[in-house]
Amino acid sequence: MEGVKIVENLRDQLMALPKVELHLHLDGSVNPETILELAQKEGIDLPTENLDELRRYLEVPEDCKSLGEYLQKFEFPLAVMQTKEGLKRIAYELCERVAKENVRYFEVRFAPQLHTRKGLTLNEVVEAVLDGLNEGKREFNVKAGLILCAMRHQPVEINLEIADLAARFKEKGVVAVDLAGDEANFPVEDHAEVFERAKASGLHITIHAGEAAGAQSVAKAIELGAERIGHGVRSFEDPEVLAKLKEKKILLEVCPKSNRHTKAVRNISEHPVKEYFDKGIRVSINTDNRTVSNTSLTDEYQLVMEELGFTVDEIKKMILYAAETVFLPESERDQLVQEIKAELDL
Numbered sequence: 001m002e003g004v005k006i007v008e009n010l011r012d013q014l015m016a017l018p019k020v021e022l023h024l025h026l027d028g029s030v031n032p033e034t035i036l037e038l039a040q041k042e043g044i045d046l047p048t049e050n051l052d053e054l055r056r057y058l059e060v061p062e063d064c065k066s067l068g069e070y071l072q073k074f075e076f077p078l079a080v081m082q083t084k085e086g087l088k089r090i091a092y093e094l095c096e097r098v099a100k101e102n103v104r105y106f107e108v109r110f111a112p113q114l115h116t117r118k119g120l121t122l123n124e125v126v127e128a129v130l131d132g133l134n135e136g137k138r139e140f141n142v143k144a145g146l147i148l149c150a151m152r153h154q155p156v157e158i159n160l161e162i163a164d165l166a167a168r169f170k171e172k173g174v175v176a177v178d179l180a181g182d183e184a185n186f187p188v189e190d191h192a193e194v195f196e197r198a199k200a201s202g203l204h205i206t207i208h209a210g211e212a213a214g215a216q217s218v219a220k221a222i223e224l225g226a227e228r229i230g231h232g233v234r235s236f237e238d239p240e241v242l243a244k245l246k247e248k249k250i251l252l253e254v255c256p257k258s259n260r261h262t263k264a265v266r267n268i269s270e271h272p273v274k275e276y277f278d279k280g281i282r283v284s285i286n287t288d289n290r291t292v293s294n295t296s297l298t299d300e301y302q303l304v305m306e307e308l309g310f311t312v313d314e315i316k317k318m319i320l321y322a323a324e325t326v327f328l329p330e331s332e333r334d335q336l337v338q339e340i341k342a343e344l345d346l
């Protein structure tokens with residue numbers, strides 16, 4: 001009984017921490033109930049109408065075999081994210097979901113170009129998501145920023161459009177441009193122009209790197225102006241890359257469960273995030289896809305404590321690192337940092 005009580009207390013303690021989440025995909029974090037309801041309303045065929053069975057199509061099993069198996073889980077969420085109503089509702093509900101575990105600020109990302117199948121324009125897609133976020137922010141007392149994802153496998157012309165789109169919505173809630181997708185086959189330098197354009201518009205940059213490719217992919221992302229790196233798991237392969245991350249205070253947006261599911265690491269116990277943290281590299285813990293990996297920040301914190309030996313104080317330090325690298329205007333960022341610092345007693 002004693003042991004159970006300790007675990008419960010830790011859970012409560014982690015749940016109560018004020019949190020910041022930097023790496024979270026909208027399409028991987030849709031409530032299964034919502035997919036069921038929207039599909040029924042829109043006449044979209046699902047393999048089942050039973051909620052528990054549907055979860056099997058939306059969540060990866062713990063023994064997920066590959067990145068390919070992981071990516072299949074986005075098919076049904078994407079199918080119901082093709083209307084203004086669907087996009088707005090899903091963004092709104094994400095605010096509710098994160099607020100339940102005391103997230104104070106989060107940055108959610110998605111690729112608008114994947115949501116035009118039923119004729120929405122890119123502008124309409126982004127507007128609908130921002131509408132949902134704005135309503136959710138007010139209702140659930142949480143702050144949020146939106147990141148637009150360029151995709152590695154897509155032609156640079158489409159990704160340039162995404163950079164322009166982000167620039168148009170810069171004062172309205174879009175904070176940054178990301179590059180997501182097939183890292184192993186499509187190098188970041190093919191999209192250099194996209195990031196030049198984003199930077200010229202005053203947008204922030206984060207890039208998925210070091211997940212399905214090695215440390216050189218991280219080095220290239222830094223060269224192109226990434227202020228944060230999505231994952232960065234394989235940075236350890238090159239000590240110079242680690243030195244650069246530390247020197248430039250570039251934060252790694254680490255997503256432990258997702259990294260295990262996509263096979264970026266075999267086991268959490270082999271994840272280099274603790275080594276990075278101990279070296280003084282800025283790291284933060286994130287969920288990546290709350291539904292696909294059936295996870296929350298509280299789950300992820302608990303996992304890295306159990307598997308990698310992080311202490312609660314170290315978890316707090318990573319929350320502060322995250323707050324210090326949010327893509328908000330300086331004054332708002334400082335306000336968030338002060339709020340988090342005071343509450344975490346740091």
Ligand SMILES: [Zn+2]
Binds near residue numbers: 023025180208230288
């Ligand atoms: Zn990601």
